[in-house]
Amino acid sequence: MTTSLERRNALYDNDLACYERMVEIREFEKITNALFAAGSIRGTTHLAVGQEALALGMATTLKPTDVIAGTYRSHALALAFGLTPHSVLGEIMGKATGCCGGVGGSMHMCDTSVGVLPTSAIIGGGMPIAAGAALAFQVQKSKNIGVALFGDGATNIGAFHESLNLAAIWKLPVVFVCDNNVYGEYSRINTTTPIDDLHIRAESYAMPHMAIDGMDIHAVRKGIGEAVDRARSGGGPTLVEAKTYRFSGHSRADQALYRPEGELEKWQKRDPLLVTEQDLIARKLITQDQIDQIKSTKEADLGALATKVESDPEPELSAMFSNIWTPAKAGK
C-alpha cells in the first residue's frame, strides 16, 4: 500500500504527477458530491473544486516536515499533501479506515506524517495555530515552517488580525495563504469587505504580501516559494492572497444561484485543470489522448474505491471514548 508520504514525494519535480493528482481531486469531488446527493454521506461537504492548482502548488513547495493548518474545505489540500483517497473518503463516510478513524467527518482532515494538522471548521481557527507551530520551529531552531490556509471570508475575523500581528512582531516562520475564491458562504466578498485586494491588509502589520494567480500551479509555486524562502531563512511571515474561484456551491446542496450571470463561465476559462493541460501540451509533456486516458482511469479507480469504502468497517463503539485525553502523569 502506498503511504501518504510516498504519495507526497511522488509529486516533487514531476509536473505530470501533479496534473494527475489534480485530476484525482476533481474526480474525487465529483464522487463526493454524488455520494452526498445519494445519501451515502452524512452531514455536510464543502467541495474544493477550483482549489487544485493552489493545493498542488503548495504541496510541492512545502516539505512534508512543514505543517499546514487548513479549513473545512480541505479535500484538495489533503489529497495534494499526500493523504490517500481511501483515507479521505473513509473519513467523509465515517469509516474506521478514515484519516480520523471516522469520528471527524468531511470537515476534519489530518495526517501528521505529511504535516497536515487537524483542519478546523471554525473560521480563523487554524491561523493562530499555524503561528504557534511556527513559534515552536523558531524556538527549536528547526528549518520547518508553519502555514495557514484560509478563505477570503476569514480575513474579517479577529484571529486573522491577531495572528498576523503576532507573527510579524515575533518574525515567525509562517506563511498565511488566503484562498480568495470570491465567496464566503452565500455572500460575495465585496458585500462583506470594503477592499478588493485582501493581501494589502498585511501592510498594517508591516508584513510582506502579494497576490498570486491561484489557478496556475507555476504562479502558485513562485509566490508561495518566495514566502517560504523568506520564512525559512528567518525573514518572518508573508500574507499571500491566491486569486481563485469557488466552482461549486458553498456546501451540501447549495447551487450558488446568487452568482452574477456569466461569472462562473468567465472563471471556467481559468479552470486550473485546463490551465495545466494547456501548459503541459505546450511543453509537449502530454497529449490530448493521454489527458482523456488519465481522466477516465481516475474516474474508474475512484468509482471502484467508493464502492469499496461503502463496505469498509464502521468504527467500534470504543472509538467514541478514545483520544480525548490521557490520564495525568506528573505529580502524586
Next chain:
Amino acid sequence: MTAMRVRQAIVAALADEMRADENVIFFGEDVAEAEGPFKTSEGILEEFGPVRVRDTPISEMGFTGAAVGAAMMGLKPVVEIMFIEFLGVALDQVVTEGAKMRYLSNGTLSVPMTIRASVGSGLGFGCQHSQTLEHWFASTPGLKVLMPSDAQSAYSLLRAAIQDPDPVIVLEPRILYAERGEVDTSKVTKIGKASMRATGSDITIVALGHMVNIAEAAIKAAGVSADLVDLQTIIPWDRETVLASVKKTGRLIVVEEAPQSGGWGSEIVATVTAQLFSSLKSAPFRITTPDVPVPFNGGLEARFAPTSDDVARQIKHALSQSGAPQPWWVAEGVAK
C-alpha cells in the same frame, strides 16, 4: 392555531416582534439576502428592509458586541449565530461585557438583546458543529438562557426573549427546525417558567430542548405515569414547578443533551435533593451524554445523546430500585 415548522415559528416570532416594535433589528451571517442558512429569516429582509435587517461579515465578536452596544442605546437587536460554537469567538462581548452592563452602570443601562443560535447533535456535522454548550452561559449571572422543544415554544420563547430587558440567549435545537407543530401566536412565555409536556404520578422527568421529545417517547415506551417538565429556561430555572412535581412523585430524572460533567441538571438534582430529601422514594439522577466530543460516524452519533430506549431503561430502573442506574457506557462496559 396555525401549523408551522419550527423554523417558520422562529420567523413568525421575529416578524411579529419587528412589527410591534421598530427598535427590533436583526443581523447575522447570510440572514438577509439568503434568508438564513437554516431558512430562519425567510421574508424578513423583504418586509423590514436593509436598515433593520443586515448581513454581517464573518465577525461574530464584532457584530455580537455591536448588538450589546446598540441595545445599551435603546435598540432591541436580535443576532443569529449559525452554530453555537461560533459564539466562542465572541464570548467576551456576551459574558464579560453584555452580561455586566446593568451591574456596571449602577442599574442605569440595560441590554435588551437576543442571541439566537442553533445547537445540538444528530445531524452529522462533527464535533465542532454539534454541541449544545448551554453550560457556557448557565453560570453567568446577568444572562438568561432559553431552549425551545417544539414549534410553539420556539415561537413563544423567542417573543419573550426579544421583549425582555436583558441579554437572552435562545438555543435552538437544529434537529427540530423542520418539525411541524401547531402554534398559537397569542402565547408569549414568561421567562423562567417551565411547561408541563405531560402529567402523571410516579416520576418527574425534567428535560430541555429536543430531550423533551426523547423523554416523551421514553415515557410512552416505559408505560409509566410521569410528569414531564419542559424546563424551557435554564437560568433562571423554574424551581417552583420542579419542586412541586417531585414533591408529588417522589422521584426525579433529568435528561440532558450535554456532557455529564458540569451540566445544569446537577443544579436541579442538588436543589431537589437538598429541599425534598425526606420525601424522595429513590435517588434523583441525571441522564446525559458521555464526557466525549460529538462523534461524526452515524452509528456512534446515534449513541451520543440520550436515546428514548435508554431513557426508558433508566425510568424503569428508577421505579423499581432506590439507587441510581449506571449510564449505558458503564452498563455495557464500553467506558468508565
